[in-house]
Amino acid sequence: MTDRIQIGKREFDLKNRTYVMGILNVTPDSFSDGGKFTDMDAALYHAEEMIREGAAVIDVGGESTRPGHVQISDGEEIARVVPVIAALRERFDAPISVDTYKSAVAAAAVEAGADLVNDIWGLKYDADMAAVIAESGAACCLMHNRKNTDYGDFIEDIKNDLRESIALAAQAQIAPDKILLDPGVGFAKSYEQNLGAIRRVGELRELGYPVLLGTSRKSVIGLTLDLPADRRVEGTLATTVVGVMQGCSFVRVHDVLENVRAIAMTEAILYGSARNPQS
16 A cells, blocks of 8 residues: 555655544534535635644535435536635635545546545446546545445455455456545445444555544444444544554544644554654
8 A cells, every 4th residue: 555645735654643533514404414514715714623623634525415315416416616725725725535436526526626536436326437537636535335235244345345346447457546446334234333333444455555434423332332423532532543453544524723732642542652643
């Protein structure tokens, strides 16, 4: 696995470091913070706050992918995310990710200034997505997802599904050092399988790519602790610590400051010294 990845203008040290990707939902119906940041000023203020707290990447999402969500048109999603991405690009140096599985949205977002495409279907939903990413030169995060929960050997099946995504990336000539992998916690997995995906997330590194763990406020935490979405920060922190100890390179979270601090403490224990959480 490469020790570094370039996302936008920033090069990330993937050896013994875990970075925070801050979630900026510009959707009215997100499971956790729907409607809070649909106003441009609110979105920019929250992005600035997350960057100040230590977010290394800002991930902009324009369509909720919670269970039972209603799919919106490409045009509506573009109208939600592109103005925000353009405004972020104008104001901040932090790399910007777009959370979409649609090639038209990805193309518009990259043109507006996005540096990474975060695809919850791992290039398998939209046949044009891989080519759009390759032609743009953007980085990408390929998340594990499938249409059923019929697993044999659970982790091996996840790895095989991700190998298919990696093959699609290779066919489109996406550079290997532009790829992140995500185990897809909360997608096509039972409660027990979600716990297993977190517990064994480090095994995905055997595929040769850096791993992003996205568990923030998800149902696996709510079911474990019997708490609503806005009270799951402690549960999220526990998963982040596990992610750091398993060698994940990124965690995607809502509560940036708390996770930055948890990562810094975990890294100090693991490596014997405190590190600047924003470096």
